[in-house]
Amino acid sequence: MKKINLFLYFICIYNILFSHDVIGEQKFNLIQEQLYKQIISETRCMVCQNQNLAESEAPLAIDLKNKIKEMVEEGKSEKEIKNFLVERYSSYILYKPPFSHQNIILWLGPLIFLIILSYFLYRNIYLRK
Amino acid sequence: MINELSYIGYFFLILAMLNSFLLISSKTILYKININTAGLISLTSRMHFPILLLSFLCLIYSFLIDDFSVKYISDNSNSALPYFYKVSAVWAGHEGSMLLWCLILSFWMFLVSKSSESLDKEFRENFLSIMGFLNFGFLLFLIFTSDPFEKNLSVPIDGRDLNPLLQDFGLIVHPPMLYMGYVGLSVVFSFAVTCCIHKEFKKEWATWLRPWLLLSWSFLTLGIALGSWWAYYELGWGGWWFWDPVENASFMPWLMSTALVHSLIMTEQKNIFKNWTILLAIFAFSLSLLGTFLVRSGILVSVHSFANDPTRGIFILIFLGLIIGVSLLLYSLNADKIKDNQSFDLISKESFFLINNILLVTATFTVLLGTIYPLILDIFGLEKISVGTPYYNLTFLPIMIPLIILAGVIPTLRFDNNSNLKNIAINFIFIALTSLVFILIFSIINLYVMLGLFLFFWITINLFIHLFKNLSWMHIGNRFKQNIGMYFAHIGLAIFTLGATIVESNKIEKELIMKTGDTIKVNKYTFEFEKFFREDGPNYESLKGKFNVFKDGKLISVLNPEKRLYFSNQSGMPMTEAGIQPGLSRDLYVSLGNLVDDNSWSVRIYYKPLVRLVWLGALIMVLGALLSIYFQINRNKKRRTT
Numbered sequence: 001m002k003k004i005n006l007f008l009y010f011i012c013i014y015n016i017l018f019s020h021d022v023i024g025e026q027k028f029n030l031i032q033e034q035l036y037k038q039i040i041s042e043t044r045c046m047v048c049q050n051q052n053l054a055e056s057e058a059p060l061a062i063d064l065k066n067k068i069k070e071m072v073e074e075g076k077s078e079k080e081i082k083n084f085l086v087e088r089y090s091s092y093i094l095y096k097p098p099f100s101h102q103n104i105i106l107w108l109g110p111l112i113f114l115i116i117l118s119y120f121l122y123r124n125i126y127l128r129k
Numbered sequence: 130m131i132n133e134l135s136y137i138g139y140f141f142l143i144l145a146m147l148n149s150f151l152l153i154s155s156k157t158i159l160y161k162i163n164i165n166t167a168g169l170i171s172l173t174s175r176m177h178f179p180i181l182l183l184s185f186l187c188l189i190y191s192f193l194i195d196d197f198s199v200k201y202i203s204d205n206s207n208s209a210l211p212y213f214y215k216v217s218a219v220w221a222g223h224e225g226s227m228l229l230w231c232l233i234l235s236f237w238m239f240l241v242s243k244s245s246e247s248l249d250k251e252f253r254e255n256f257l258s259i260m261g262f263l264n265f266g267f268l269l270f271l272i273f274t275s276d277p278f279e280k281n282l283s284v285p286i287d288g289r290d291l292n293p294l295l296q297d298f299g300l301i302v303h304p305p306m307l308y309m310g311y312v313g314l315s316v317v318f319s320f321a322v323t324c325c326i327h328k329e330f331k332k333e334w335a336t337w338l339r340p341w342l343l344l345s346w347s348f349l350t351l352g353i354a355l356g357s358w359w360a361y362y363e364l365g366w367g368g369w370w371f372w373d374p375v376e377n378a379s380f381m382p383w384l385m386s387t388a389l390v391h392s393l394i395m396t397e398q399k400n401i402f403k404n405w406t407i408l409l410a411i412f413a414f415s416l417s418l419l420g421t422f423l424v425r426s427g428i429l430v431s432v433h434s435f436a437n438d439p440t441r442g443i444f445i446l447i448f449l450g451l452i453i454g455v456s457l458l459l460y461s462l463n464a465d466k467i468k469d470n471q472s473f474d475l476i477s478k479e480s481f482f483l484i485n486n487i488l489l490v491t492a493t494f495t496v497l498l499g500t501i502y503p504l505i506l507d508i509f510g511l512e513k514i515s516v517g518t519p520y521y522n523l524t525f526l527p528i529m530i531p532l533i534i535l536a537g538v539i540p541t542l543r544f545d546n547n548s549n550l551k552n553i554a555i556n557f558i559f560i561a562l563t564s565l566v567f568i569l570i571f572s573i574i575n576l577y578v579m580l581g582l583f584l585f586f587w588i589t590i591n592l593f594i595h596l597f598k599n600l601s602w603m604h605i606g607n608r609f610k611q612n613i614g615m616y617f618a619h620i621g622l623a624i625f626t627l628g629a630t631i632v633e634s635n636k637i638e639k640e641l642i643m644k645t646g647d648t649i650k651v652n653k654y655t656f657e658f659e660k661f662f663r664e665d666g667p668n669y670e671s672l673k674g675k676f677n678v679f680k681d682g683k684l685i686s687v688l689n690p691e692k693r694l695y696f697s698n699q700s701g702m703p704m705t706e707a708g709i710q711p712g713l714s715r716d717l718y719v720s721l722g723n724l725v726d727d728n729s730w731s732v733r734i735y736y737k738p739l740v741r742l743v744w745l746g747a748l749i750m751v752l753g754a755l756l757s758i759y760f761q762i763n764r765n766k767k768r769r770t771t
Contacts, residue, residue, distance in 0.1 A: 037638070044515045050373050052517065054638075055366040057722050057731075095517025102511055106502045110495040110524050117487055117494075125405065125483065126475065 036072045039081055040065055042095050052095060135199045138187030139278040145180040145235070146268045148173050152261035156254060167254065171242060174257045177264060178239035181232045188228065188277055189219055198284045201225060201277045207290035207697055209668040217301040218291045223425065223441070224277035226304060230421075231267050233305075233312045238264060241316055241341075247769070248337060255326055259319040266448050274441045290697030293669070293704045299359030307352030307379060311417040313345020314382060317389065318414030318456070321407040325459040328466040330407065335397035336765065340758045342393060343614075346386050347754040353379050354747035365705035365720040367638065367735040369743050372521050377500045378420030381493050385413040388489035395482050399544070401469040405486070411460060415453045416493070422449050428504060478542040481535060488532045495524050530584070533626055536619045537588035540612070541595040556594060560586045581630025588623035592616055610764070614757025621749030628742025637736040640722070644729040652736045654717060655679040661730070669695040669704075674730065676708060676719050686710040690719045690732075716740050 037054065043064075045056035053061050053068075064085075071081050085093050097103045152173035155166040188201075192215045197203040205222045206215055220226040238260045245253050271277075320338050324330045356379070361369045370376065389409040395402040422428075426442025473479035499516040506514060538553060564583040573579055596616065599608065637651055643658040650656075657677040664673050671693045678686040688708030695704065707720040715738045722731035 042517070042519050044517070050371070051366075055364070055368070090512065092513040092515055095515050096519035096523075097514040097516060102506065103502075103514065106498060106514075106516070106520075107524075109498045109502075110491060110528070113494045114487065114491045114528075117490060121405070121483060121487060125402070125469070 032072050035078060036069055039068055039072075039078060043082075043085060044093050044095060046089055046093060134187050135191050135196060135278045135280070138184045138191070139276070141180050141184035141187065142268065142272055142276075142278070145177055145184065145231075146265065146272060148177050148180060149261050149265040149268060152177070153258055153265055156258040167250070170254050170257050174238050174242040174261060177261075178232075178235040181228075181235045185219075185228060185232050188225065189216055192216065192219055195288070197286075197288050198281055199277075200279045200281045203281055203285050203288045205288070205291055207288040207668065209696065210288075210291055210296075211667055213301065214291055214296050218295075220304050221291055221295045221300060224271075224275045224279075226308075227267070227271050227275045227425075228277050229305065230308055230312060231264070231271055233308045234260075234264050234267060234315060237313055237316050237345075245337075248334070252323055252327055252334075256319055256323040259322050260315065263315050263319065263452070266452075270441075270444055270448065274444050290668075290695065293693065293695045293697075294363065296668075296695075297359065297363055299355065299363060303352060303355040303359055306348055306355055310345050310347075310349025310352050311379070311382060311420070313341070313348055314386060314410075314414040314417050316341045316345065317386075317410045321410035322456050322459060324407055324467065325456070325463045328463045330396065330403040330467050332397060332400050335393055335406070336761075339393055339397060340761055342386065342390060343754045343758050343761075346383075346390055347751045347758075349379070349383050349386065350747055350751050350754070353383060354744050354751075357747075358744050361740075362707055362709055365707050365733070367636075367707070367718050367720070367733070367737060369632075369740060372499070372516075372518050374500050375424055377496050378423050381496050381500075382413055382417040382420060384489055384493040384496065385409060385416050388486045388493070389413050391482055391485050391489075395479060399471055399473070399479060401471050401473065401479060402483075402486075403467050403469055404464050407464070407467065408460060409486070409490075411453070411456045412490075415449070415456075416497075418445075418449045418452060422446055423500070478539065478544050481539045481542065485532065485535050485539065488528050488535070492525060492528045492532070495528065496521070499524070530580070533584045533622065534587060536622055537584075537591040540615060540619065541591055556591055560590050563590065575634045577630050577634045581627055581634075584630075585623045585627040588619055588626075592619060607764075610760040614753045614755075614760065617753030617756060618750045619753075621746045621751075621753060623746070624742050624749060625746025628739045628746060632737050632740040632743065635738050636740075639732075639734045641732060641734070642725055642729055643732045647729075649734065651734055653680055654685075654736065656717075656719065656734055658730075658732065661728075666693070668697070669693045671706075672721075674708070674719070674721050674732075678710065678717055686717065688717065688719045690721045692721050711741060713741055713745075714739065 040053040043053045045051045045053050045058055045061040046064075047058050047060045048056050051061075053065055056062075068081055068085075071084065076084075082094065086098075091098050097106060099107055152170060155169045155173070191199055192202055192206055193212060195202070195206065195208045195215075197206075201222060201224045205218045205225070210218065218225070220229040238257065241260060242257055245256065248256070317338065320334075320341075324334070353376075356376070357369045360371065361367065389406065392402045392406045392409055396406045422442065422445045425445055428442060499520055503514050503516055506512065541553070541556075561583065564579070564586050567573070567582055567586075568579055573582070639649065639651055641649065643649070645658055645660050648655055648657045655678070657679065659675045659677055661672055661674045664671050671691050673689045673691050676688040676690070677684055678688060688710060690708035691706035693704040693706060705720050705722075707718055709719075710717040715736060718733075718735035718737060720733045722733060724730055
């Protein structure tokens with residue numbers, strides 16, 4: 001038992017230092033739960049390397065998950081919650097970048113590429129016999 | 130005495146560099162002064178591998194005897210580390226994994242040198258010289274920026290230990306497999322560049338090249354699948370693909386080489402797409418170099434960039450630019466002269482192969498764009514963005530769906546005529562009905578699952594109908610042998626698709642707080658958190674949870690998720706080891722989060738239906754490629770003897 005306590009001590013220290021809260025029990029309904037899960041799987045944990053909130057157990061992520069849960073329970077929509085997150089942390093937090101001027105190539109690039117490549121191959125393989 | 134081994138290892142590195150220099154100078158300098166270079170090229174291209182192997186063994190030995198005078202070893206090992214991790218720690222950090230990279234590169238060159246006698250003499254010599262150039266470049270990089278034998282100024286008492294995340298079976302197998310694939314593409318690349326130099330791409334050359342491409346493709350597939358499996362059980366999040374930039378770095382060459390596999394079939398069988406095949410080969414290897422650059426330079430911040438150094442990044446970037454630049458230059462100068470001898474109709478099997486290629490290359494481009502776009506914005510100081518799963522779901526998946534549909538239909542088409550369009554329509558109706566029956570029986574309401582199920586049936590039923598129709602007149606003849614690999618590979622894809630869509634749509638993920646004694650019901654399974662207890666490993670302390678899983682009141686499994694604290698990393702974060710009960714139909718997955726108070730934990734409980742099919746599908750694809758290689762080599766042998 002003594003041995004366990006020593007180890008628990010380490011893990012607790014870790015928790016006391018870095019963490020305050022853990023995700024509480026889920027009390028909301030199915031649709032809300034789905035929305036919550038969707039949002040936390042599409043947002044980045046800001047203190048981790050490349051993890052979404054759902055995966056992360058960092059204290060900040062847990063705080064943020066609780067906040068998102070609260071907002072979902074209050075009946076806020078996906079858009080409202082995401083706006084809140086972007087306002088607080090910039091759109092870096094979203095794994096789905098906004099469709100803006102800056103990201104236009106990102107979103108339309110694949111389609112443009114598909115068209116150019118098809119034309120290129122059509123010209124080079126069919127028309128050059 | 131023992132310390133000297135690291136000097137010997139370094140000596141072999143230098144020797145290997147001189148050897149590869151001799152190899153490339155044979156064709157460029159020495160032959161001008163009338164030296165017989167043919168023997169020299171054969172010899173040096175074969176010697177390279179044994180020399181590097183000796184160097185590699187020196188490093189392994191130094192790891193095993195805990196020679197902490199070597200910086201790389203004191204950084205990545207520890208005297209308490211189990212011996213098998215000491216061996217795999219050789220490639221756990223940057224320097225050692227670059228040595229492994231060089232070793233594998235030399236191994237491929239060795240194999241090529243041994244089995245390329247059937248190629249034209251001049252072609253073979255140029256081919257090996259280009260491989261020699263790649264070997265030389267990477268050795269320069271290794272010796273001047275990433276010397277694994279570098280000494281410490283003062284010898285530490287013990288090593289800093291291997292990153293706990295990497296102390297796992299996954300590390301032993303994943304990097305070597307992946308590197309075999311990455312580097313195997315160098316064979317295809319060198320071959321393509323040689324074709325540019327010779328302004329020719331003969332049909333029999335394509336036949337020679339195919340097994341090499343399939344072999345490196347197999348390793349790449351296996352490496353990626355192993356990485357996915359490793360991430361699944363090690364990270365404790367239960368995901369199998371994260372669209373992490375480092376994963377993408379391996380996925381791009383895979384997509385590109387898959388396109389290449391298909392275009393090479395056309396070059397070999399129909400003498401077309403020659404030009405295009407060469408271009409794809411250049412791109413496939415370039416992408417694997419780009420992946421190395423992205424990972425090694427530390428430009429990406431992700432779980433994988435364990436060692437970063439900008440000067441290395443610059444060296445690789447220059448080397449990369451040189452290789453891609455020169456090869457593309459050679460291509461653009463000579464591509465015009467490599468002409469297709471055949472033509473084909475707009476609506477034909479050949480066209481479908483072309484569409485397959487267009488889709489695969491567009492998919493590669495999409496992954497590339499998603500990976501580097503945030504970096505480009507960052508370089509220009511624009512707003513930082515994150516590109517993740519939702520982006521790829523919207524852009525990448527729509528490209529994949531028609532591709533998978535093609536995988537079920539192209540094999541059933543014939544080159545000569547298009548009369549089987551009617552059959553396709555009949556098959557379609559039959560398959561749609563079959564899917565409908567399944568949808569009704571299992572009362573599926575999720576659209577993705579419906580789609581996944583349809584695509585699965587589309588490939589498997591189409592291929593089976595085709596197989597049985599042809600069996601009567603083929604009686605396991607040559608056609609069958611030629612196609613069997615393809616059947617397996619495409620059915621592997623179907624199985625993967627089924628697994629991926631179902632696990633992503635029907636998984637159940639619970640994150641909750643459990644006290645000992647608590648139970649929770651997930652799907653048909655009841656999880657009981659009985660207790661947690663201490664059980665230490667050789668170099669870590671561990672707390673294990675005991676979860677009893679019941680189904681219909683019967684105990685079916687006991688899961689032991691763990692939290693580990695490594696001795697070498699006492700102040701760090703405890704590592705998570707998930708408790709998994711694998712099964713073909715579903716995985717049950719439990720991982721421990723944080724300790725909340727004396728006896729309650731935050732716990733993740735996952736139910737993952739058909740997740741095993743994701744990796745099983747990949748394995749079947751590999752099996753298909755291996756069968757293809759086997760039958761092709763047999764065929765080539767027969768052709769040569771007759």
